[in-house]
Amino acid sequence: xxxxxxxxxxxxxxxxxxxxxxxxxxxxxxxxxxxxxxxxxxxxxxxxxxxxxxxxxxxxxxxxxxxxxxxxxxxxxxxxxxxxxxxxxxxxxxxxxxxxxxxxx
Numbered sequence: 580x581x582x583x584x585x586x587x588x589x590x591x592x593x594x595x596x597x598x599x600x601x602x603x604x605x606x607x608x609x610x611x612x613x614x615x616x617x618x619x620x621x622x623x624x625x626x627x628x629x630x631x632x633x634x635x636x637x638x639x640x641x642x643x644x645x646x647x648x649x650x651x652x653x654x655x656x657x658x659x660x661x662x663x664x665x666x667x668x669x670x671x672x673x674x675x676x677x678x679x680x681x682x683x684x
Contacts, residue, residue, distance in 0.1 A: 640677025
C-alpha cells in the first residue's frame with residue numbers, strides 16, 4: 580500500500596546463510612569448494628548489471644533476479660518467492676507490487 584515501508588530482509592543466502600562478507604576462510608580446501616579467490620569466499624552477492632533500486636533484494640517487491648552464493652552455489656531470485664504464491668501475486672511482484680507488511684501467499 581502507498582506509503583507503507585516493507586520490513587527489510589537481511590542479505591544472506593537462503594541455503595547456507597553466507598553474507599556478502601563470505602566465509603573468510605583462506606585455506607586451499609575452502610577456496611576450491613567456494614570457487615573463491617586467494618583471500619577466501621566471496622559470499623552471497625548480487626550479479627545484476629547496471630543500476631538497481633535502493634531497496635534491491637530487501638523484500639519481495641524488489642527481488643534481485645541475479646543473486647548468487649559463491650559459498651554453496653545457490654542462485655536465483657532473492658528473496659525467494661514463497662512456494663505457494665499465486666500466479667497473480669507473482670506477476671504483480673514482477674511488476675513492482677510490494678506486498679503489505681505481514682502478507683502471506
